[in-house]
Amino acid sequence: MLLVGRPEIAERIVGTRLGGVLDMAAEREVLLGTLRVWLDNGCSAARAAELLYCHRNTVLNRIGRIAELTGCNAESGEVRLGWALALRALPLLAGDGEGAPGP
Structure with a gap:
């Protein structure tokens, strides 16, 4: 992935x-x-x-x-594309403390 070698871009995408x-x-x-x-x-x-394991309205909310x-x-x-890319970039940030959130 292009973002692996460019943490500044990953950070900008996630932040934005x-x-x-x-x-x-x-x-x-x-x-x-x-x-x-x-x-x-x-x-x-x-x-x-x-x-x-929740209601559809909970997801929508x-x-x-x-x-x-x-x-x-x-x-x-x-x-939606931006959100998807940001979610994939999030674990690449050094010391983000969040990792990849699961379901």
Whole structure:
């Protein structure tokens, strides 16, 4: 991956696309985990809810919270691509303390 050798780019992508979420210590892990599962399953709230053992509306509320925190529209393909890239870049940041959030 191109970002492995360019940590400054990874840091910029993560900060730009997920900065607001990363600032929310209490919600960060659940929001990032939900976002990853939602994106990895074609942005299907129903499928993500099934995998996360929660209600579909819970997934939609979390995605809405992410959109609010990042100032982005979750309906935008460009935004979704940016979020996906940022999630993949997050573990590459040295000392980020978060690792790759799971479901």
